[in-house]
Amino acid sequence: xxxxxxxxxxxxxxxxxxxxxxxxxxxxxxxxxxxxxxxxxxxxxxxxxxxxxxxxxxxxxxxxxxxxxxxxxxxxxxxxxxxxxxxxxxxxxxxxxxxxxxxxxxxxxxxxxxxxxxxxxxxxxxxxxxxxxxxxxxxxxxxxxxxxxxxxxxxxxxxxxxxxxxxxxxxxxxxxxxxxxxxxxxxxxxxxxxxxxxxxxxxxxxxxxxxxxxxxxxxxxxxxxxxxxxxxxxxxxxxxxxxxxxxxxxxxxxxxxxxxxxxxxxxxxxxxxxxxxxxxxxxxxxxxxxxxxxxxxxxxxxxxxxxxxxxxxxxxxxxxxxxxxxxxxxxxxxxxxxxxxxxxxxxxxxxxxxxxxxxxxxxxxxxxxxxxxxxxxxxxxxxxxxxxxxxxxxxxxxxxxxxxxxxxxxx
Amino acid sequence: xxxxxxxxxxxxxxxxxxxxxxxxxxxxxxxxxxxxxxxxxxxxxxxxxxxxxxxxxxxxxxxxxxxxxxxxxxxxxxxxxxxxxxxxxxxxxxxxxxxxxxxxxxxxxxxxxxxxxxxxxxxxxxxxxxxxxxxxxxxxxxxxxx
Numbered sequence: 001x002x003x004x005x006x007x008x009x010x011x012x013x014x015x016x017x018x019x020x021x022x023x024x025x026x027x028x029x030x031x032x033x034x035x036x037x038x039x040x041x042x043x044x045x046x047x048x049x050x051x052x053x054x055x056x057x058x059x060x061x062x063x064x065x066x067x068x069x070x071x072x073x074x075x076x077x078x079x080x081x082x083x084x085x086x087x088x089x090x091x092x093x094x095x096x097x098x099x100x101x102x103x104x105x106x107x108x109x110x111x112x113x114x115x116x117x118x119x120x121x122x123x124x125x126x127x128x129x130x131x132x133x134x135x136x137x138x139x140x141x142x143x144x145x146x147x148x149x150x151x152x153x154x155x156x157x158x159x160x161x162x163x164x165x166x167x168x169x170x171x172x173x174x175x176x177x178x179x180x181x182x183x184x185x186x187x188x189x190x191x192x193x194x195x196x197x198x199x200x201x202x203x204x205x206x207x208x209x210x211x212x213x214x215x216x217x218x219x220x221x222x223x224x225x226x227x228x229x230x231x232x233x234x235x236x237x238x239x240x241x242x243x244x245x246x247x248x249x250x251x252x253x254x255x256x257x258x259x260x261x262x263x264x265x266x267x268x269x270x271x272x273x274x275x276x277x278x279x280x281x282x283x284x285x286x287x288x289x290x291x292x293x294x295x296x297x298x299x300x301x302x303x304x305x306x307x308x309x310x311x312x313x314x315x316x317x318x319x320x321x322x323x324x325x326x327x328x329x330x331x332x333x334x335x336x337x338x339x340x341x342x343x344x345x346x347x348x349x350x351x352x353x354x355x356x357x358x359x360x361x362x363x364x365x366x367x368x369x370x371x372x373x374x375x376x377x378x379x380x381x382x383x384x385x386x387x388x389x390x391x392x393x394x395x396x397x398x399x400x401x402x403x404x405x406x407x408x409x410x411x
Numbered sequence: 412x413x414x415x416x417x418x419x420x421x422x423x424x425x426x427x428x429x430x431x432x433x434x435x436x437x438x439x440x441x442x443x444x445x446x447x448x449x450x451x452x453x454x455x456x457x458x459x460x461x462x463x464x465x466x467x468x469x470x471x472x473x474x475x476x477x478x479x480x481x482x483x484x485x486x487x488x489x490x491x492x493x494x495x496x497x498x499x500x501x502x503x504x505x506x507x508x509x510x511x512x513x514x515x516x517x518x519x520x521x522x523x524x525x526x527x528x529x530x531x532x533x534x535x536x537x538x539x540x541x542x543x544x545x546x547x548x549x550x551x552x553x554x555x556x557x
Contacts, residue, residue, distance in 0.1 A: 348489035350491070
């Protein structure tokens with residue numbers, strides 16, 4: 001298929017995102033908070049409004065035309081996601097509210113059925129709170145124990161320590177693919193293979209990775225993979241849990257209600273087949289439908305093209321940041337997604353964030369929901385600039401200029 | 412002894428000071444300058460129970476009650492917040508619990524800080540105001556129970 005974007009055309013990409021023309025504090029918006037959420041292209045916004053304007057209906061059980069159209073569009077997203085991550089079966093794709101719900105689903109459903117006192121769950125020192133707290137909750141109720149892979153000074157996992165943690169007590173490893181706070185890309189394929197060797201299963205938190213990296217769940221051989229729509233240029237409120245069919249089939253439902261049942265009587269109910277067993281109630285149809293538009297958009301431009309562009313931005317930003325006196329990059333892993341996290345000697349991240357905002361530059365400051373990681377580096381938080389396909393070198397120059405101004409004012 | 416300015420008078424004074432600035436840079440520069448000039452809090456006061464929740468940065472605040480007047484001291488690890496809290500102290504310190512509780516603090520709006528600081532951060536500012544009024548309420552109750 002001939003793609004429209006055979007070469008990476010930044011002007012045409014920027015023109016696809018209506019928000020980018022707006023101003024903030026009378027300055028052109030420079031949006032560098034993409035690891036928190038990405039902006040939405042017009043095609044996604046159109047898909048949302050088209051759904052409500054043209055074929056809004058409840059899905060799966062209606063026999064009228066609108067219901068059929070809505071069902072077809074909803075299920076088409078499932079097929080698109082299946083291709084996007086190269087899953088083996090469409091019923092392995094479960095729609096959730098996001099990565100947080102995906103992880104909670106596994107923790108409660110799989111965890112409750114399979115964990116017992118003394119079993120071990122391995123996570124890492126760079127997990128987002130959403131990949132820590134669900135395991136703590138399930139550990140509390142089952143008596144399972146959480147073990148943590150430490151992080152080195154570069155912000156990489158200490159793999160030799162991981163191997164030491166693995167034992168016959170290890171039942172599940174839940175690991176972030178790419179760190180939201182540092183950008184580190186973790187060697188998940190190696191982590192998965194080692195866990196499988198001792199009979200443990202692995203969940204990969206793909207919240208940050210799925211927008212940047214090619215994902216092939218069959219090649220990774222992960223048992224679960226979690227995706228967030230709004231971090232892949234899609235709408236908020238929708239996410240994906242991929243799970244291997246055999247494992248999902250053996251898992252009890254997570255939430256009960258309509259849609260997820262086969263038959264209901266007051267004595268006993270039986271569960272619907274995958275994936276519907278895990279999709280109770282009327283789902284988030286509009287956002288699911290629009291997610292397909294986002295994935296199609298990303299695939300049309302090409303993840304390889306996007307990654308090359310973002311890698312160049314990261315390299316340029318890192319180099320420019322390091323040229324500022326007193327700036328220290330937090331997270332110097334060899335393999336990173338486009339996240340530049342940094343601290344500045346004698347300056348509080350919040351002050352910098354306020355002054356950058358004053359110049360139209362949106363960055364994230366704080367602990368990025370990774371308090372244990374911040375503690376490990378002995379800092380209260382960082383300033384994080386994270387780049388997407390629509391960012392430019394000129395925008396990085398704007399940030400650097402604003403940073404220099406801020407530092408002068410604050411020191 | 413010079414007459415103590417009323418809360419409203421000090422608010423008006425600050426509004427006039429900010430009216431001199433044309434740009435946001437200048438306003439922030441002034442706030443940062445106030446932050447830098449705020450007297451540091453003794454380390455013994457920098458403990459968990461004196462922290463104000465709701466801020467991205469850490470704010471510690473203590474108060475005392477003497478001769479019917481409340482006095483506040485505070486510090487933060489972030490200098491803009493320190494500037495904001497120093498303005499609050501300048502307006503509210505040295506007044507009676509009743510005056511503090513009834514203060515509307517409209518100057519925050521009038522110098523544009525409320526709109527200018529994003530929701531989460533202005534919540535931090537509101538947390539500080541809330542804490543100051545709470546302290547005043549406690550002192551008022553103590554007074555009544557005497």
